[in-house]
Amino acid sequence: MKFGFLKHSLVDYPGEVCAVVFIPGCNFHCPYCHNQNLEADAKQNGWTLGQIEAYLHDARRLLTGVCISGGEPTLQPAVLTQLIEHFKALNLKIKLDTNGSRSEVLKSVIPDVDYVAMDLKTSPKRYLKLAHPNEAPSLLTNLHASVRFLLQRHPVTYEFRTTLSPFWADEDALHDTGRMINEESRWYLQRCRGEAEPQNAFERLEEEHRLQRAVDIAKSYSKHVFLRR
Numbered sequence: 530m531k532f533g534f535l536k537h538s539l540v541d542y543p544g545e546v547c548a549v550v551f552i553p554g555c556n557f558h559c560p561y562c563h564n565q566n567l568e569a570d571a572k573q574n575g576w577t578l579g580q581i582e583a584y585l586h587d588a589r590r591l592l593t594g595v596c597i598s599g600g601e602p603t604l605q606p607a608v609l610t611q612l613i614e615h616f617k618a619l620n621l622k623i624k625l626d627t628n629g630s631r632s633e634v635l636k637s638v639i640p641d642v643d644y645v646a647m648d649l650k651t652s653p654k655r656y657l658k659l660a661h662p663n664e665a666p667s668l669l670t671n672l673h674a675s676v677r678f679l680l681q682r683h684p685v686t687y688e689f690r691t692t693l694s695p696f697w698a699d700e701d702a703l704h705d706t707g708r709m710i711n712e713e714s715r716w717y718l719q720r721c722r723g724e725a726e727p728q729n730a731f732e733r734l735e736e737e738h739r740l741q742r743a744v745d746i747a748k749s750y751s752k753h754v755f756l757r758r
């Protein structure tokens with residue numbers, strides 16, 4: 530199997546200098562996704578686990594962690610577990626990015642994961658529209674179970690994050706999302722790239738106003754709200 534791989538990043542793991550491994554394959558079709566071509570790209574230009582390990586071994590003085598992202602890493606539990614084992618052996622901290630759709634896999638790997646970033650994409654009542662139809666029977670149960678599970682952990686070991694799509698994360702969706710978490714949760718709001726970009730000063734001002742409004746709403750649910758631009 531081949532993976533997408535980024536040799537180093539300062540933005541994918543808070544407080545750490547990390548490499549990022551992308552496991553291809555996702556059960557969602559978010560319109561703003563940056564990794565839609567990941568599967569084809571990984572097949573053509575991807576890295577094998579052996580190549581990644583060799584690089585990490587050489588770079589281990591520069592790197593402090595690895596972010597395992599996707600796609601959706603929890604769709605392939607055996608691959609995910611294998612990556613975690615290999616990266617732990619290199620003494621690197623491990624962050625997992627997940628959309629929360631496989632709560633049992635999340636629970637099973639968590640003892641070996643140092644930090645989890647879970648997406649909260651939209652209101653629960655609209656979630657099914659973002660996912661593959663096969664997910665319908667269990668998606669919301671899994672989503673809520675993943676959130677509940679993370680809320681029981683120490684707040685510094687996880688974050689929730691919401692991409693501020695004007696459509697999927699509008700004010701109603703932010704309120705519904707806020708009601709899922711608690712005030713100690715770290716909630717990162719990230720600017721949406723990929724949907725319509727502001728074209729002029731007026732649109733930029735409007736965008737700024739929208740982002741600030743999103744932060745204000747989020748702050749009514751969490752004491753730890755951050756905006757990633």
Ligand code: SF4
Binds near residue numbers: 600
């Ligand atoms: S869950 Fe993540 S990887 Fe999957 S489609 Fe959405 S943004 Fe892309």
